[in-house]
Amino acid sequence: MTISLRGLLGQSDLHLEVVVAGHPESVDAPISWVHSTELADPTPYLEGGELILLTGLAMKGNEADEDQRQYARRLVKAGVRGIGFGVGVRHREIPAWLIEQCERYGLPLFAVPAPTPFIAITKAVSRKLTDERQRGFTRSYHDQRQLMRSVxxxxxxxxxxxxxxxxxxxxxxxxxxxxxxxxxxxxxxxxxxxxxxxxxxxxxxxxxxxxxxxxxxxxxxxxxxxxxxxxxxxxxxxxxxxxxxxxxxxxxxxxxxxxxxxxSTDANRVLSRLRASMVRRCLEGRANSVRPYAHDLWDGMPAEPLCAMRLVGDMNALEAAQRLVEPFRKSLVKNLNPVVFGMVEDDLWVIVSQSNATEWVNQLSRDSGVVLGVSSGSTWYDMARARHEAYQAAAEAKTTGAASMQYGQGSGAGALENMLEPSLLRAFADLKLAPLRNVVFNLSTGPHANREAGDGADTLSVGAIDVLRAWIEARGTMEEAARKLEIHRHTMSKYMTRIARLLAVDLQDPGTVAELWFACRYARPDEA
CATH class of the missing domain: 3.30.450.30 (Dynein light chain 2a, cytoplasmic)
Structure with a gap:
């Protein structure tokens, strides 16, 4: 700490006596130097922060002359810390007008007894300033050494x-x-x-x-x-x-x-390329060839079971996300298992332990510029599957506007439809169901249980697409589909036989049934 007037007055060996306490700001402010002067206006020779010492040789009695009437005000304006008045040399006591001025302007004033030479005060301040300067040099040297170690x-x-x-x-x-x-x-x-x-x-x-x-x-x-x-x-x-x-x-x-x-720019570029190459190997299920280099690249490899994450977004957002998983920075990773990561085809891929996956999803999905897809649990050997799952989950999240998506927690088949253009799905439905577009079954003929004709003829007919949809929703069970349409199961079987003939398909083939399900789901309203 630098020396202040309060500290100087506290040195008992100097025997200084406070006459005017002054403002606390001046008493506690650091002293820059000690200056002895008998000039009526020493301010042209001051820089601010000085302590003035004088004996009053130019002061006559208790009345200030014309030059001395603004003495204290000028010193305060110049930033002087205080006045030390040596008594017993020219004046037995400090002139009253000087005391009155110091009280008016809040300038500290203290008496210096005759046995205390001014040089003792100067030396006390000089020693303190020298010690502080030395401590400053030592501190600066220590700080620079610490910064140099960081390099x-x-x-x-x-x-x-x-x-x-x-x-x-x-x-x-x-x-x-x-x-x-x-x-x-x-x-x-x-x-x-x-x-x-x-x-x-x-x-x-x-x-x-x-x-x-x-x-x-x-x-x-x-x-x-x-x-x-x-x-x-x-x-x-x-x-x-x-x-x-x-x-x-x-x-x-x-x-x-x-x-x-x-x-570091060149070094980081090389390190990023190595990480990209090695994480690609991990995602292909070849983690054993990567393990010898994992400590240098990522500070180790996470423990199984694992989760693969695909992060999609602009480059600035991906770089910010990558800084979160850097193993040598002060981040969340310090308290978790190591993380394998790298850029592959403009996407950031991250592999973490499944036990930490939730924490990482919460951290990485905070940036609105990043979309995150997460795989189900996996092993290093089965990482190719996890990569496919994370890829699909990120694609679905990007389509639906979600910040993150866990594979298998989307909308079922909707996860697939979200990856296709709606126009393509509509076109698929149009082509697939074209043979049934104008086919209508008349319910007024045949054995129909508990069905009565209404005011309109439409109540006694049903479109072929509605029949097919009811059959698919009933998982191919004739009795359940017939009950839904309120027709006899034999009639339902007859209708389905005709639908199969019109479409030229085998309704026992699961792939065919899946395609018809999508077609019925996206059939245009006028066709349904």
């Missing part, structure tokens, strides 16, 4: 940003040239990046801007490559007023990031 980690950019936040006692974030956060020390930043406004517009290479946003002292540094290209912006903040944030480690982090980003 040698697997993910230097992420490590530098996290370590910087720890050093400044706040938060830090790296923003790409487009203004998107790509690395941050905290998942949720206390300051909206959009609130920084013009601070992200730099005209000078290596420029820095400072501001106070929502009670945070914020610094924005331009990060440029050695060649002068803009790599992004480093934003750091700490709760407090302007000046609370230590800018020295932020500037050091900028220099390290300018080198680390260029280097």
């Amino acid at each position: 040698h980690t697997l993910y230097p950019v992420s490590s530098i940003v996290s370590k910087l936040a720890e050093i400044v006692g706040g938060w830090a974030a790296l923003i790409n040239p487009a203004g998107t956060v790509i690395e941050s020390s905290h998942r949720f930043l206390p300051v909206e990046i959009s609130a920084l406004g013009d601070a992200l517009t730099f005209s000078v290479l290596g420029e820095a801007k400072f501001m106070n946003v929502k009670g945070y002292d914020v610094a924005v540094f331009h990060v440029a490559s050695p060649a002068g290209d803009t790599l992004g912006y480093l934003v750091a903040g700490r709760k407090g007023s302007t000046g609370s944030l230590n800018h020295t480690p932020v500037a050091a982090a900028v220099s390290l990031l300018s080198l680390a980003i260029s280097r």
Whole structure:
């Protein structure tokens, strides 16, 4: 801590006596230096933060002359911390007019007894400032060493940003040239990046801007490559007023990031390609050939049973999702089993232990720009099936607008129809049921149980497509279909024989029945 007037007055060996307490802000503010002067107006020679020592050689009696009437006001305006008046040299007591001025303007005033030389006060402040400067150098050296160690980690950019936040006692974030956060020390930043406004517009290479946003002292540094290209912006903040944030480690982090980003970009590109190749092998059921490299790529492999996940979305959303599963970052993965992941054909594929699948689905589906498909339980050997399931589930989720979809929990056959264009389904139904389009069975003839004619002739007829639909819904049971249509089962059997002949199909073939079910489901209203 720097020395303040309160701390100086507390040193008993100096025997200083408070005459005017002054404002607490002045008493607790740091002293920059001690200056001895007898000038009536020393302000042209001050920078602010000084402690003034004087004996009053130019002061006559208890009346201030013309130059001394605004003495205390000028010192307060110049940022002086206080006045130390040496008694017993020129004056036995501090002049009353000086006491009255200090009380009026809140300027601290204390008496320095004759046995206490001014040099003792100067040395006390100088020792404190020297000690503080030394501690500052030591702290700065320690901070830079910590940042340097971050460069040698697997993910230097992420490590530098996290370590910087720890050093400044706040938060830090790296923003790409487009203004998107790509690395941050905290998942949720206390300051909206959009609130920084013009601070992200730099005209000078290596420029820095400072501001106070929502009670945070914020610094924005331009990060440029050695060649002068803009790599992004480093934003750091700490709760407090302007000046609370230590800018020295932020500037050091900028220099390290300018080198680390260029280097890590190439390394990450190679690592991403390796992960893509290896995760493709896993999805093909060849996990044994991948296992020797799993620790370096993903920090290990998840335990069986497994779930495969397919993530679909724009590249920014997929990159954000991939950062969640990075094994060497501070994320949810630290508390879960390892995760195998990689980009395959513009989709992010993730393989997790089934016991952790629900937690990962909740985390990965938070981004509205990502659609997630999840397979059922699987083994490494059977991963090809899981891949197919995750692919189908993601396709259905994308079609229905769901954030995520578990394979087998969709709408049954609807999961298949959601993957086809409605126009194609309608065309299929038209072609399949074309021979039955104008076929109507007359119910006024034949043995029909408990059926009476109504006012219209339509009540005594039924379309062939309705007959076929009733038979399919009854799972091919003649008695149940006949009961639904309120006709005799022999009549139902006769109608179905004719329908089979018109369609030229075998109604005992399950595939044929499935096709007819889809056709009846999507038959146009005027045909039904």
